[in-house]
């Protein structure tokens with residue numbers, strides 16, 4: 001057993017547990033995105049950052065990949081952690097503003113401003129689908145390809161895979177494509193927040209309830225009959 | 226790193242059968258490569274390199290065969306093959322033109338160079354001309370930023386390239402680069418040798434070795450004595466001799482004119498044999514190891530010496 005301090009409380013956990021699991025065990029929630037029970041930790045999204053150590057040596061680590069150490073001092077929502085997390089959220093939001101999952105995390109953390117250009121990508125490269133396909137479905141039909149800017153997920157040679165059984169597991173675990181904001185097609189809208197309320201740019205007060213992050217403003221984009 | 230990379234590319238180009246298509250991929254060839262690298266464990270990159278060497282690129286079929294033979298999933302292999310810039314999934318042209326778009330080259334108008342290359346070749350970056358002659362690629366820094374903008378054609382580096390010179394470069398590449406360019410690349414250059422004692426020239430214009438006038442000295446080794454002619458190309462090891470010189474044997478060098486021993490000032494740093502000293506041009510002493518088969522040599526500039 002290893003004893004560590006999380007937010008000042010002593011926790012004893014098995015050797016090999018991650019900080020994330022230890023924190024969940026004692027009841028401190030840590031937001032995650034690329035982490036999923038049953039899949040190996042990957043540490044891609046950095047949403048689960050926590051601060052470890054003290055004073056000058058304190059540093060930010062991703063809790064989902066960091067194994068507990070004896071006497072470790074962890075802070076799960078110090079000022080520094082929250083700042084870093086909000087930055088991560090802002091960046092995720094810029095790459096996939098349509099993802100309802102990401103929008104919700106953003107509203108939880110009260111992210112109001114968006115300093116980065118929205119890219120409208122449909123993938124944040126969290127690798128959940130890749131791990132799902134390999135570890136749970138034992139297929140290995142999809143994987144990462146290229147690198148840097150061009151990194152993407154797909155089947156080899158972008159053709160129909162021989163090993164894919166069309167189980168749909170990859171789509172099921174995707175945090176971006178499962179719930180998509182369909183903004184300017186209100187008939188298909190899943191939350192409809194923007195359609196039901198006045199435009200946030202006009203009625204600033206409503207913004208608090210809506211937490212919509214689309215840019216250009218969705219309410220303005222909705223075709224009016 | 227740089228020079229080996231270059232060489233590899235060259236061999237790839239010469240090995241490449243001109244119209245290699247997907248059908249030409251033979252299962253046996255791939256299996257041979259797998260066996261060579263003990264495909265069961267590791268060595269994926271080495272195997273991919275082997276395939277690329279053989280076909281000039283990584284054909285889809287070859288990767289599928291590789292996947293079956295090694296039991297690795299195609300996804301993993303494809304991931305590695307697309308990760309590294311040196312692998313290509315499409316056949317490359319006979320000549321590979323690489324333009325640097327790194328920061329330093331970028332600010333020196335590399336984008337315009339690339340544009341010009343694209344225009345001259347009629348293709349976009351990372352494409353191959355329909356006649357399979359040229360492939361244009363861009364890279365992000367070749368580590369020669371001070372020389373930017375840098376363009377590399379078939380392993381020849383061109384520095385401070387101007388848009389006006391592109392046409393000529395491509396023409397030159399099409400006709401194959403002249404040989405001196407290659408020699409320059411290997412850091413070999415012809416030298417003028419003379420005796421350090423009597424300053425008499427040692428050049429022997431009547432005897433040409435490897436295309437250059439030779440350097441003639443007298444040698445003696447034990448009982449034997451005779452002449453020795455060296456290639457007057459700094460960096461080359463070629464020579465001719467009156468007697469058989471077994472590898473490892475040391476000989477003494479003498480001037481054929483003043484008959485003085487032309488000994489160097491130090492012992493060879495490689496094998497500690499004696500070195501011979503030959504004057505090169507106006508102000509340098511070239512010391513070469515007197516033992517056959519040893520590559521030890523040392524060039525001293527007088528200017529540097531007097532300063533010290």
Ligand code: FES
Nearest residue numbers: 043045046048064
């Ligand atoms: S959940 Fe830890 S990095 Fe994504």
Ligand code: FES
Nearest residue numbers: 325327330367369
């Ligand atoms: S930027 Fe071109 S060589 Fe470094």
